[in-house]
Amino acid sequence: MTSPTDNAPHAPRRAATPGRSVIFRILRADGPGGAQRWEEFKVPIPAGANVISCLQWIAANPVTTSGQRTTPVAWDSGCLEEVCGACTMVINGKVRQSCSCLIDEYAPGEGDVITLEPMSKFPVVRDLWVDRSRMFHTLQRIKAWVPIDGTYDLGPGPAERPADQETRYVLSTCMTCGCCLEACPQYKLERDPENFDTAFVGAAALSQARLFNAHKTGRDLKPDRLEALMGPGGVNDCGNAQNCVQVCPKHIPLTESIAAIGRAVTIHAFARFFRG
Template identity: 65%
Template structure:
């Protein structure tokens, strides 16, 4: 396995347009319950063309032949914006979870003959090859009521005023693209094939970040008690093991551990209140 190496001055000075080969070792699976296998592909890239992992997958799709010359099917993967803002193309590249679109070949495999290893996310059910089903993440947004309960869609005047500091704080939480990097890296979050157990399994860092986002908004905080109910119930914030992997892998550098701390404190206070209310 090749570890990511920064482009050295030397390699950046390689002649523009120099063609070279990189190898992709890809963990493949034809569908849920099917056996996994590894396939290795040789892909030609041109230095300086800006090829990323997805551009190489497209080249494999156009020429689905392994490095040994065996004919195969195109690799299946998920992609959207290709600008690291939609979250679709999240996968494990050389053992690290990230968006494949922003993973440039000249950076992650700088030399001729380098190898890149691609694997699907492990914490979500496989659909096929590198494509996994993250619908659990969107279901969890319902569990924590990640919305503002507005009156309706007709204009009734502006929203509440907000200081620039508060806006900045909320904005960063609101850039969460539900990509799942934080869950893939979390030792407490496990794959759960049984959808009926999702509501009592650990919610994960991204949802806790959303609780923080909405509990800080003057209108949305009206639902804070219900969100904190979810946070004190089974699978709530107390199940965080404080490994702090989430914050290290978040591509948007969202301060997830701050959210976990703040929501944890609020949940404790909320739990005590509920105890004295006898609920």
């Protein structure tokens, strides 16, 4: 049998100092398009603390390190167990969910600093809270659903081999968090919804297209999805930086999805050309 440390998924941690305080440097803004400013908070760290518990502490004690009374920091959160995608932000320069960001790992020593910034590829609502409605808009545009006949009792769905289920399941764990888009050099901040359909869609949507194309009933809408992904802002805008797959918290094989959609779009374009 193996010991815990042999199997720990993380690099060995520097032992965290109990009873310490940590400095949070937070990039804040009062509203969309407003000026951003840094504020610092000194937060006492109990055992098991994560970024969420520290933001909760700040909400109850909104005083900066210089003794200035301020407002609680606004941020988006939900499940706190890295399955809803809400609390995504940029922590020490890297995009991730803040709930699974443990302070012992990031700031083990007294006075260590953690910086929090909102994602830069989405408009700020307030402080660390951003507007990701573009991602949901894109899911509509690529028809990310199975076109069933309705919710009435019409018997079982298509049978499926376990290997296919395993492929679909991983793709289907995408929580629309936006990490892959934050890390992508081709995906740009877009404030104007008018441009949503011509700016690069990014890895998440391409992977969802692959998911629904892989389902026996979902496949019926494959031509519509490929049409949406072959023009401006489609799969050809991918610059192949492969940052997306490295930051995906669900380990979704995003580059495989992009390649699969790229091939499908090429075949679809040829078929359309020869059909005339």
